[in-house]
Amino acid sequence: MNNPTPPKHITLIGVGLIGGSFVLDLKHKGLVTSVTGIDLNRDNLERAIERKVIDVAFNQITTEALAGADLVIIATPVSTLPTVCHQLSDVLDRHSVLIDVGSTKQSAINSFQKYLPHHLPRCIATHPIAGSDRSGALAAQFGLFQDKKLIICPHGQEDTESLNWVSSLWQAVGAQTHQMSASEHDSIFAAVSHLPHVLAYAYVNQIANHPKGQVYFDFAASGFRDFTRIASSHPDIWTDICLENKNSLLALLSGQQAQLARLATMLENGDTDALHRYFEQAKQARDAWAALQ
Amino acid sequence: MNNPTPPKHITLIGVGLIGGSFVLDLKHKGLVTSVTGIDLNRDNLERAIERKVIDVAFNQITTEALAGADLVIIATPVSTLPTVCHQLSDVLDRHSVLIDVGSTKQSAINSFQKYLPHHLPRCIATHPIAGSDRSGALAAQFGLFQDKKLIICPHGQEDTESLNWVSSLWQAVGAQTHQMSASEHDSIFAAVSHLPHVLAYAYVNQIANHPKGQVYFDFAASGFRDFTRIASSHPDIWTDICLENKNSLLALLSGQQAQLARLATMLENGDTDALHRYFEQAKQARDAWAALQ
Structure with a gap:
């Protein structure tokens, strides 16, 4: 160059x-x-x-x-x-x-x-x-x-x-x-960046608003730390991003709701095999990603 | 001692x-x-x-x-x-x-x-x-x-x-x-450990199962890395934990669904102030936690 x-x-x-x-x-x-x-x-x-x-x-x-x-x-x-x-x-x-x-x-x-x-x-x-x-x-x-x-x-x-x-x-x-293209960009980053940010904010708010939230926080450890790091991101910046890209984000939030409903059903049914496959699939995808970084 | x-x-x-x-x-x-x-x-x-x-x-x-x-x-x-x-x-x-x-x-x-x-x-x-x-x-x-x-x-x-x-x-x-007590333990760790694990698994599966998932993964960066680290946890161990503690976990999954529904409403309405307050509250709670670690 x-x-x-x-x-x-x-x-x-x-x-x-x-x-x-x-x-x-x-x-x-x-x-x-x-x-x-x-x-x-x-x-x-x-x-x-x-x-x-x-x-x-x-x-x-x-x-x-x-x-x-x-x-x-x-x-x-x-x-x-x-x-x-x-x-x-x-x-x-x-x-x-x-x-x-x-x-x-x-x-x-x-x-x-x-x-x-x-x-x-x-x-x-x-x-x-x-x-x-x-x-x-x-x-x-x-x-x-x-x-x-x-x-x-x-x-x-x-x-x-x-x-x-x-x-x-x-x-x-x-x-x-x-x-x-800008539209491809916006759908990619809604998925790998904007969605995880709102999920992290939503999770932290659930714990913070729980009647026993403060006790819960006392026992949070390294998994919690990494999972919630992006919930410390700047609210001004992220309010803007989410609203500017809200169509992509709303579709993905709906997809996430569907995943959580599936998970709840597997738990309610005590379906060990389905739950194991579900976790295994996620682990394989995440490990494959991490191996390329 | x-x-x-x-x-x-x-x-x-x-x-x-x-x-x-x-x-x-x-x-x-x-x-x-x-x-x-x-x-x-x-x-x-x-x-x-x-x-x-x-x-x-x-x-x-x-x-x-x-x-x-x-x-x-x-x-x-x-x-x-x-x-x-x-x-x-x-x-x-x-x-x-x-x-x-x-x-x-x-x-x-x-x-x-x-x-x-x-x-x-x-x-x-x-x-x-x-x-x-x-x-x-x-x-x-x-x-x-x-x-x-x-x-x-x-x-x-x-x-x-x-x-x-x-x-x-x-x-x-x-x-x-x-x-x-064991019951207090189980509710605390459902909130700060078991729930984040299943949320991370659910998020990774949503991306992995998306038709453009592989392209999405190509552009995932540090926020994604930390948010999904626990999705690389061992499926055997986590299937067990989730099923043994499923009552606490189901209540929290339902709470997370409610948070996501709130978020979707704020986005649909383009409610900048509500979204900003929501993110700000999460950031403050997470920063306060991090400051004590």
């Missing part, structure tokens, strides 16, 4: 784990000379400047904050994309390449198409598969994307040069880039 | 992760001089001898295998307890203290009471909270119980001396001992 043409200047909208880690790595590799950060949270902006994630801070999307940006990264919660793109429509430099890094891609492309129709050749929808239950500028870290997957969802109107350049920047920070 | 009176000789029935790790630690600390292992699996017995987990191997419960045991440990899947206790009733030395280490305690005590009524003063139901998705003699390891909880469920007919001695042995390998 050739080194990507470096972006001289980046404007990062939403200074958190994902965007912050991306610009940290690009700086570290000499691929960016300066980063302007835009964030509503002034404390977060101060943290980001202290940690040299960004060099200049704004708390609004203004012409000044966007001026001269070779790359603009939208890394705010996914529900804000319509507003952010609407605001950008007045101030985005004609030559800036714009990407988002959100977890739902049909909604991102909808916002690009609706609010930035003339800029579409330079709008690229991307999603780095590198989550964490931590958030904010302090969570930004070097190497977050090394050997992680990065999905690009072409909308059909981007120019090849912009798409390839964005792809090469993500590869430069270690990501393995994949392309797929 | 005074050092416990060492057991000179232990007979371990079921040579796997839990029993194997317990006797390894007791040997290491000089608290046992020899261990007889009983297991149906000859390969497993060979591994256990090679690794010096046990010194002598039998594949049946016989007078010879039980002779002279100061402590007998039943560490077989919980559904086998009736059979094991029944077999022990003919061959157990009068002076042997008998413990089990299974994850369901009402069923263990039922077996003690039914098959070993005259031995009850020396039968102690214990449960070390130290799981793993690995199993078998090769999984046995030093230090597995260090700083882990160990539950003793008195049935009311044990003699104090036996109970205290068993407690001191577990403390000697680093465990923190707690006492509670």
Whole structure:
């Protein structure tokens, strides 16, 4: 892979784990000379400047904050994309390449198409598969994307040069880039990411709301710890993702209800063989997955 | 704590992760001089001898295998307890203290009471909270119980001396001992251990059975990995546990169904505030738990 043409200047909208880690790595590799950060949270902006994630801070999307940006990264919660793109429509430099890094891609492309129709050749929808239950500028870290997957969802109107350049920047920070349609992306991540998050939240709430919940928590151990880790994820981010991808998620929740009904029937019937087969099948599938990681 | 009176000789029935790790630690600390292992699996017995987990191997419960045991440990899947206790009733030395280490305690005590009524003063139901998705003699390891909880469920007919001695042995390998009734134990562990296991199995099966399941697995990442770790647990062990504790588990499965129905309604209605509060409540409960670990 050739080194990507470096972006001289980046404007990062939403200074958190994902965007912050991306610009940290690009700086570290000499691929960016300066980063302007835009964030509503002034404390977060101060943290980001202290940690040299960004060099200049704004708390609004203004012409000044966007001026001269070779790359603009939208890394705010996914529900804000319509507003952010609407605001950008007045101030985005004609030559800036714009990407988002959100977890739902049909909604991102909808916002690009609706609010930035003339800029579409330079709008690229991307999603780095590198989550964490931590958030904010302090969570930004070097190497977050090394050997992680990065999905690009072409909308059909981007120019090849912009798409390839964005792809090469993500590869430069270690990501393995994949392309797929936004609808395929959204159904895949509803299944392997959004659904487990809501199941973990639902499970923790059941225990927390139980009259003996506090005693239960006292005896929770390592299985509980791992199973519920994603229930510590940020509610703002996940409320948005679930609502933006609610159709896929509702279908999967219904599928999960059907699995639990099957399980309840096997338990009620004391059907040892069926239950064993059910557990065995899950173990084999999970072990096969783990062996490839 | 005074050092416990060492057991000179232990007979371990079921040579796997839990029993194997317990006797390894007791040997290491000089608290046992020899261990007889009983297991149906000859390969497993060979591994256990090679690794010096046990010194002598039998594949049946016989007078010879039980002779002279100061402590007998039943560490077989919980559904086998009736059979094991029944077999022990003919061959157990009068002076042997008998413990089990299974994850369901009402069923263990039922077996003690039914098959070993005259031995009850020396039968102690214990449960070390130290799981793993690995199993078998090769999984046995030093230090597995260090700083882990160990539950003793008195049935009311044990003699104090036996109970205290068993407690001191577990403390000697680093465990923190707690006492509670078997019914309280079973409801707690249905909530914090058995339910998450079946939910993880159900989730993995839903994805594995989906027409696009293999593509989905390709993009599963760290959230998926942790959420599904316990779906790699041994089906034999978990089929047993779930059936032995099915009443508690069915009530909790029904509770989980209710949580998922609530979630689906919030998503269908696009109720951002309710969904956010729901996720926020779960995050706070989970973070509060994690802060105490």
